[in-house]
Amino acid sequence: MGLPRSLTAKLAAQDITEPTPIQTHAIPHALDGHDVMGLAQTGTGKTMAFGLPLVTRLMEAPGRPDPKSVRSLILAPTRELAGQIRDALMTLVKDSPIKIGLVVGGASINPQINRLARGTDILVATPGRLLDLIDRRALRLDGAEFLVLDEADQMLDLGFIHALRRIAGLLPAERQTMLFSATMPKQMEEIAGSYLKNPRRVQVSPPGKAADKVTQEVHFVAKAEKPDLLIECLDKHRDELALVFGRTKHGSDKLARRLEQAGFAVAAIHGNKSQGQRERALAAFRDGRVRVLVATDVAARGLDIPAVTHVYNYELPNVAENYVHRIGRTARAGRDGTAIAFCAPDEMGELKDIQKALGTAIPVASGRAWEVLPDPKAKGRGGPRRGGGGGTAKPGAGAGAKPGGARRRRPRRAA
Known part of the structure; x- marks a missing residue:
């Protein structure tokens, strides 16, 4: 697929030898420098679909980030996902000069400020904490060459639409952007229009499709x-x-x-x-x-x-x-x-x-x-x-319920 041997060797050490469908379709476009919009269900290998070409392109253009700047930014909706992205990418940059940083809410901000002062090659961040750091002048985004938005639809679900609009205005116009999502709500078209230029669209499963297994x-x-x-x-x-x-x-x-x-x-x-x-x-x-x-x-x-x-x-x-x-x-x-x-x-x-x-x-x-x-x-x-009458299966069967299930009740709206 055009990946460096050093990366394929690291994948082989993890028993990863065959690409998933989203990786097969997205990686070549990303390696060619195109913006990519990837639609795929969870658990299909999206992290490596953007992680492998990102690390490859950083290796091909060596350089050191300026203080308080980043060469690439990965946005994720939750702390857990951000941490897992960082951990997955760490396996790819081992024994290389590429440095990865993580900034998320719920953790002390001062150590994050101190680490950002030296500059970061790949920064994985949640939108809220990223803007906190920008407001404190601990970070700037005008040097970002690459941007990834992972699980972009969940960022919309969690109310990050205004944060994403603001972050878009802080990024340089000349950059490569990859956006990955499991679904494509209407607001996503606005986000895609703000962030992507002539993207290559990759879809390997219909939105809303459950994992086959x-x-x-x-x-x-x-x-x-x-x-x-x-x-x-x-x-x-x-x-x-x-x-x-x-x-x-x-x-x-x-x-x-x-x-x-x-x-x-x-x-x-x-x-x-x-x-x-x-x-x-x-x-x-x-x-x-x-x-x-x-x-x-x-x-x-x-x-x-x-x-x-x-x-x-x-x-x-x-x-x-x-x-x-x-x-x-x-x-x-x-x-x-x-x-x-x-x-x-x-x-x-x-x-x-x-x-x-x-x-x-x-x-x-x-x-x-x-x-x-x-x-x-x-x-x-x-x-x-x-429902009343007929059938042998009762509501709650197997949980100690009495035949006939629950007593009738007035309808309630879900909380």
Whole structure:
């Protein structure tokens, strides 16, 4: 593919000998100096798709960055993804003069300022902390020759649109830009227009497509019965790594305590945790000291832990595309994985949106779909209730539920 032998040797040492589809299509364009827009699902090797040509081009144009300047900038939406990008690139620049820096929120800013003072070849950053450093005059971007926006759609989801607009104005017009995303929302066209010039578009899977090796299933279960069903499911594979997704920070902590009481080695990560706490939790999960990680959508993208065998959507996401990103945390590096969703009565709307985004129905593992009845208080709107009559599968079956499932309740909107 035109990569230096020194890089291919480092890849071979990691047992990486064949490129993934996104790498096959994106790397040649990037090596030729073109802007690249890459669309691919999570877990398909996007980091190396931009990392290999970036490091190659820096090696071909040796030089030292000026103080407080960067030669290349990589923007990522979350601390976890930024850290993983840095770690992946470190394996490529080992024994070379190329220096990589990391600046993210949740960590002390003064050490970051001190490291930036010497100049940086590759800076991996989250948008908020990057602008903090620019406002403190600890960094400037006018010397950046290369720019990468990774998981750009999630940056929009997290409200970074204004930060991205401001950063675009601080970069030199003459540069090479690579933008990678799993989906292409309407606002992305604006971002692409601001950052890219005549880009080569690479798409290796339809937006919203789930990883091929993920086995999916859904349990229709009353909200109050979810903890017991989760414990029963987790108990079947205690020696394997499981990632459990909730919606809220408080709810994730509460669920983690419940699982700990049930005898599981568990940790929780979310936006209220400090950077140190999140890093320690992820390290313990990676090496198996923690077998169950409870997380909010802060971990839905970028987490690259190939040993994760099961992903549980304990609470369905409000944004259908996030379901795809969540289940993309398993079946990585060519392995198989299982994604299990729990659907309570007030989540039928979310489930329908998810299945629409997937273009297929998720197989039912237990229970039966909650019936959506008209809401007399809102014309044209409905709330989910349990369907009645017939069938042997009951909502919450296998979780100690009584036949017939949950009692009827007034419809509620999802939080």
